Amino acid sequence: MPTSFLEIVELPDGSIVLRRAEDEGVLVTLDFSDDAKAFLQGQHVEIAKAMFNTGVQMAGRVSEGDFEREEEGPRVLH
Template sequence: MPTSFLEIVELPDGSIVLRRAEDEGVLVTLDFSDDAKVFLQGQHVEIAKAMFTVGVQMAGQMAEGELVQEEVAHVLH
């Protein structure tokens, strides 16, 4: 992916997206349920920022060959 500035935006429908600053194309979308928003006490946007930050860092490490994929099954919790 070419180098560009990324932005995190909360859309009118409540979705939080990661996109390139120069266009409207969405790269990743996060949707928190109403229950999750209540549990997070309205801090869901901050949680989304942290999730996107870690994801972008990991993608960068993978692109630079620093992150090695394990050959085992992964369980998502």
């Protein structure tokens, strides 16, 4: 993926998206349920920022070859 500036935007429908600054196309979408928003006491945007930050860092590691998946087949995600 070419290097570009990324931005995190909260859309009118409440979704929080990661997209390229020069493009309206969405790369990743996070949707928090009303229960999750209540549990996070309105800090869901800060949580989304942290989640996107970690994801971008991991994507960088993958693209640089620093991350190897050892197992093949389905994975259980926790």
